[in-house]
Amino acid sequence: MSEIRFEEIKMSAGGFERECNPLPRLEQLKSVPWPVEVGPDMPQQDAKYINYGCGTPLLPYLLQDNYNRDRKTRSFKTAVLENEFLKAVFLTELGGRLWSLIYKPLNRELLYVNPVFQPTNVAYRNAWFSGGVEWNMGIPAHNPFTCDKPFFALLKDGDTPVLRMYEWDRIRNAPFQVDFYLPPNSPLLYVRTRLINPHKREIPAYWFSNIAVPESPGHRVLAPASKAYTFDYSESRFAVKAANIPEEKGIDVTYPTNIYTANDFFFRIEDGERPWITSLDNEGCGLIQASTRELKGRKLFVWGMNAGGRKWQEFLSVPGAPYIEIQAGLGRTQVECIPLPAKSEYEWLEVYGYLQADSGTVHGSDWQKACDEVETRLNRFATIDQLEQELKRSRETAETKPDEIIQRGSGWGALERRLNGLSETQNFVSKGIIFPDSSMNREQEDWLSLLENGFFPDNPPVSRPKSYMTDNRWLKLLEKMPPQYTGWEANYHCGLMHYTAGEIETALDYLDKSIKSAKNLWAYRALALIYLKKNMSEKALEFMDMAWGLSQGMPELADEYCRMLCSLEQFDRCEDILKQMNQDLLSRPRVQIARIQTCFEKKDYDTAEDLLNKIVLADIRECETTLTDTWFSIKAAQEAQKRKCSVNQEIVEHVRQHLKPPANIDFRMHE
Structure with a gap:
């Protein structure tokens, strides 16, 4: 017997607010420096x-950076899918994360279940948390929905309930x-995925x-x-x-604790081989993941055993709860x-x-026999032909159209349907996917006005823009507006869309027109960032000054302004701005970084070090x-002060080789 039910779980959790940073990021958050080079040993x-x-x-997404490390017991909504062998728990309001998968005959947890919920700056939109199975699509990163609420619906496949x-x-x-x-009676959880291209052009697909x-x-x-x-x-x-x-290089990298620094290993599974990946303990037991042939990529990621890797493990969770990631994807990397x-x-x-x-075979020295043993056991549950x-x-x-929507996601699918001139009763991208008008909210209302009434409302300039667009079809609609209806916000959106x-x-x-x-402040700030990228620092500072003057001490702009001033080595100006800030702004970690850098430039090294050792970024x-x-x-x-000389390369190399940073600030993934 298989069933779906809805519950809540409680766990210790850092604070997380769904309201996004109001300042749009004009560039992506980078953990990877694009473009990536291709080594000579990778076939064409x-x-x-x-x-x-x-x-x-x-x-058009905004940053999700409104979180903290003030942990309290908090409740999380879940969907539970259960049969005689497995119990699967999904966090419905956090990207649909498969949070727990218990093998009931042994009461054994198959996944890493983080004992806490702690957002950190890892994902495409900043906020990310570790644990469970995350579903990443669209762009090569932890996806935009990982801390958002997607749609969830119910239907049946015969007598089997489907989530x-x-x-x-x-x-x-x-x-x-x-x-x-x-x-019913299945020892395997089935996960069936579709990526749909509704356009008359090719699009990049990622999973x-x-x-x-x-x-x-x-x-x-x-x-x-x-x-x-690897990289x-x-x-x-x-x-x-x-x-x-x-x-x-003499290290068995299939044992993750052998790997010193953070690393990725993308297993190169040959065409025609059955794709799967598993993590097995000393007794040869653990989670197995397998798929049909379309999902050919498999990966191992480790944070590494060095100080920085251990710090990241604790930062994401609590001491003594480390994890690794095994992954499955559309591409090989x-x-x-x-x-x-x-x-x-x-x-x-x-x-x-x-x-x-x-256990003797899978931990033996014969790698091929170890893999054959896993595949033989896997085939007893389901062969590749059975999965296909x-x-x-x-x-x-x-x-099949779902019987009931149990959680509404964003209104962007509904707005796209309206842009295509389709009603709720008309088939949009698939009969199985329903984007009702009721899912639209204030984020879509101004764009809906543009679509249906031909004008974009000119909201008060002190109010934050409700949302953003980058699709050229919306830009064309904005540029068709009569001049008398084109206010500061319509011009501002046109400016950002042309920039992207x-x-x-x-x-x-367009930003000047705005x-x-x-x-x-929105257009002034955008001009500042664009001129900064053009290496026109005086203009960038002039426009950022204007934005700051209109911001009424916006915390997010305080972070950006201080970062810009320090990056341009405008430490005197930064010190003046810091003196204008109240205690709430001064306590922000990114503002504290600016305080540390200004102290350093004034040669007040002891104060800079004291501030640095206390910071929690x-x-x-x-x-x-x-x-x-x-x-x-x-x-x-x-x-250098001790030696009564200037800092030189020998001193820099000496401190890096012989001194060890405090553990609380050491996040270096690659030393």
């Missing part, structure tokens, strides 16, 4: 799509759909299922491959290169998208379950080394 057939569809700006998750991605302007189901499992000495990750791709993290380049499996042809779709089926293999047949059989259900299209001079013209229509970015770089700079300056 595998390198074909490297960088394709990558490096996409953040707009459907879907949403509309605003970057690709395309939907995705995932059906979760547990057939990686990101599976967290416990990290422990003796655990081994296996996938049917003898080669992998060269040298200072001069970021490149994809080949690696051997299981041993690379995560620095590529796959072309999705016009008016077509990709679909595949994943399964998740418990596997018990012979199930994918075809379930296609009709995937196209790479039309910089046109963007500047300010002439009504002085507003809640939004430190994955791969960011601001804290340790600043600490080493302070130490080099102090050492």
Whole structure:
């Protein structure tokens, strides 16, 4: 018997507010420096799509950075899918994360379940949390919905209940759909996914299922491959290169605790091989994930055993609760998208379950025998042909209209339907995906006015814009407006849309029109960032000064202003701005970084070090080394003072080689 029910769970959680940062990010948050280089040992057939569809700006999405580390017991809504063998728990309001998967006969948790919910700055829109299985689509990153509420709906496949998750991605302007189901007496959870291209043009497609499992000495990750791709993290380049499996440079990298620094290994599964990945403990037991052939990519990610990797593990959770990630994707790596042809779709089926293999074989020295043992055990549950047949059989259900929507997602799918001139009763992208008008809210209302009435409301310039667009179809509608109806906000949106299209001079013209229509911090701030990118620092500072003067002490702008002043070495001006700030603004971690840097420039190294050692940078970015770089700079300056000389390369190298940063600020993933 299989059932779906809805419950709540409680856990210790950092504060997280759904209201986004009002300042649109004009560039993407980078953990990867695009474009990625391709090493000489990667064949052309595998390198074909490297960088394709990558490096996409953040707009029209806004940052989700309104979180803290003040942990309290908080409630989370869940959907529970359960049968005789498995109990699957989904966090419906957090990207549909598969949070827990329990194998009931042994009462064994198959995933890594984080004991806390703690947002950190890892995802495409900043906020991300570790644990469970995350469904990443659209762009090569932790996806825009990972801390958002997608649609959830219910339907049945015969007597089997189906939990459907879907949403509309605003970057690709395309939907995705995932059906979760547990057939009666099945030891496997079925996850059926569709990526749909509704356009008359090709779009980049991306998917990686990101599976967290416990990290422990003796655990081994296996996938049917003898080669992998990894990254060269040298200072001069970021490149994809080949690696051997299981041993690379004398280290068995299939045992995650052998790996010193953070790293990725993309298993190069040969065409025709069955795609799967597993993490098995000392006794040969653990989670198995397998799929139909479309989902050919498999990956191992580790934070590493160095100080920075251990710090990240604790920062994301609590001490003593480390994890690793095993992943499954459309591409062979995560620095590529796959072309999705016009008016077509990709679909595949994943399964998740418990596997018990012979421990001596899977931990033996013969890698091929270890993989064969896993596949033999897996075939007892479901062969690859059975999965392919199930994918075809379930296609009709995937196209079936849901019986009930139990959670509404965003209104962007409904707005897109209206843009296409379709009513709720007309088939839009699929019969299985419903975007009702009732899902639209204030984020869509001004765009709906533009669509239906021909004008974009000119809201008070002190109010934050409700949302953003980058789609050229909306730009055309804005530019068709009569001049008498084109106010500051319509011009502002035109400016940003031209900017994201790479039309910089046109963007500047529209932003200037916005300010002439009504002085507003939004256009001044956008001009500042664009002129900063053009290396016109005086103009950038002039416009940022204007924005700050109109902002009434906006906290998010305080962070940006201080960062800009320090990046341009305007430390006297930064000190003046800091003196104008109240205690709430001064307590913001990014503002504190500016205070530390101004103290450093004044040669007040002891105060700078004291402030640095006390800081808790809640939004430190994955791969960011601001804290340790600043600490080493302070130490080099102090050492130079002792020697009564200027800082030189020998001193810099000396402090980096012989001094160890405090553990609370050491987030270095690659030393």
